[in-house]
Amino acid sequence: MAFLQLKAKLEKEGLFDPGRKKPLPPYPQKIGLVTSSSGAALHDLLTILQRRWPFARLVILPVIVQGPEAVPQLTDAIRALNSMEGMEVIIVGRGGGSIEDLWTFNEEPVVRAIADSRIPVISAVGHETDLTLADWAADCRAPTPSAAAELAVPDWKLVVHRVRQYQGQLARVMQATVTQDHLRVHRLEQRIPEMRLVIRRHSQR
Secondary structure: OHHHHHHHHHHHHOOOOHHHOOOOOOOOOEEEEEEOOOOHHHHHHHHHHHHHOOOOEEEEEEOOOOOOOHHHHHHHHHHHHHOOOOOOEEEEEEOOOOOOOOHHHHOHHHHHHHHHOOOOEEEEEOOOOOOOHHHHHOOEEOOOHHHHHHHHOOOHHHHHHHHHHHHHHHHHHHHHHHHHHHHHHHHHHHHOOOHHHHHHHHHHO
């Protein structure tokens, strides 16, 4: 009942409006992680982020994710990351658990801190079937922390492959352009009469 009442209240305020959602950066250079330092979620996030996109700087703010101290720690961490220069995306989450374990992410201050973030937030709370108000407020919801890492960054190998494809396309376009311009210049040269003949004609006249 508390969940539904708070959800209705925040929904009425527009906190879950899709129009408020911020797009994720395509190639982030600085990523903030807000999660427990002892949970499996952090290990999964670090493993996937470093494998897929090792160029990003990771800023980890460890927090308690359940219990009386969890709410202020989560809200303070989100606000702290928002104050950091160059921060491009924030991942907030934890591993799975019961509805009681995940309840911190249904608390109004946490939900508002996520909604108020000027930096895009990916929410990764629990497992795929778990859904919290933090997920509704976030700019992007991931079913698991591992999925959040995959949403946050591209795979650098695919990026390199794409760049090489673009290089090949660019080279072909440039070659075709040069060839067309060369033919155009050649046609213009054929149209222009030789200047000595023009001068001789005018001289005779």
